[in-house]
Amino acid sequence: DQQVKQNSPSLSVQEGRISILNCDYTNSMFDYFLWYKKYPAEGPTFLISISSIKDKNEDGRFTVFLNKSAKHLSLHIVPSQPGDSAVYFCAASSYNTDKLIFGTGTRLQVFP
Amino acid sequence: GAVVSQHPSRVICKSGTSVKIECRSLDFQATTMFWYRQFPKQSLMLMATSNEGSKATYEQGVEKDKFLINHASLTLSTLTVTSAHPEDSSFYICSARDMGGLTPNSPLHFGNGTRLTVT
Numbered sequence: 298d299q300q301v302k303q304n305s306p307s308l309s310v311q312e313g314r315i316s317i318l319n320c321d322y323t324n325s326m327f328d329y330f331l332w333y334k335k336y337p338a339e340g341p342t343f344l345i346s347i348s349s350i351k352d353k354n355e356d357g358r359f360t361v362f363l364n365k366s367a368k369h370l371s372l373h374i375v376p377s378q379p380g381d382s383a384v385y386f387c388a389a390s391s392y393n394t395d396k397l398i399f400g401t402g403t404r405l406q407v408f409p
Numbered sequence: 410g411a412v413v414s415q416h417p418s419r420v421i422c423k424s425g426t427s428v429k430i431e432c433r434s435l436d437f438q439a440t441t442m443f444w445y446r447q448f449p450k451q452s453l454m455l456m457a458t459s460n461e462g463s464k465a466t467y468e469q470g471v472e473k474d475k476f477l478i479n480h481a482s483l484t485l486s487t488l489t490v491t492s493a494h495p496e497d498s499s500f501y502i503c504s505a506r507d508m509g510g511l512t513p514n515s516p517l518h519f520g521n522g523t524r525l526t527v528t
Contacts, residue, residue: 331516340502340519386453397517399453
């Protein structure tokens, strides 16, 4: 049972435009969400997070939106840059556990 | 920033042998480390939670006798794949959370992973 889903396996965006990566979850106990970026043969690196008490968190070019009623979150990257090309994973956890549950990932390609 | 070092980055072994993977937190202490496994084009699947000074907690479906975890100190956890078989070939990644993190949900820091190939 995949509790965290990223339904788009890939996304292609032109440089300078907005990239929107989506993530859905099923477990209503999740209250903390994170986005990680991963290059091939490397471990994921943390990008941005959001707690369930917020609906938006912004850090530079990265903004995460959370819609708790829809159990949906999204990562916006604007403007997109070629160096953003990587696989993006959303992850979720609940306050009373250390475990992170990852989505299946979306491969973002930013072309010139 | 916090760094997690994982070694080796790549290992090829023969069927039936055992392989040890090390995970170290270089500039912080971690009472808990996590071991993940990633199959090609799939998600990172949590295998087990490594607890310093006590037994690891394994996720459902993960054989504890197959994947031995030892967390001997606050900066080192090891995963040993015993009697490896070709189906154990995968990308294994460890992670840790800085005990000095501001909240219980401070982001995990990941190692660079180990690509295991069993021939």
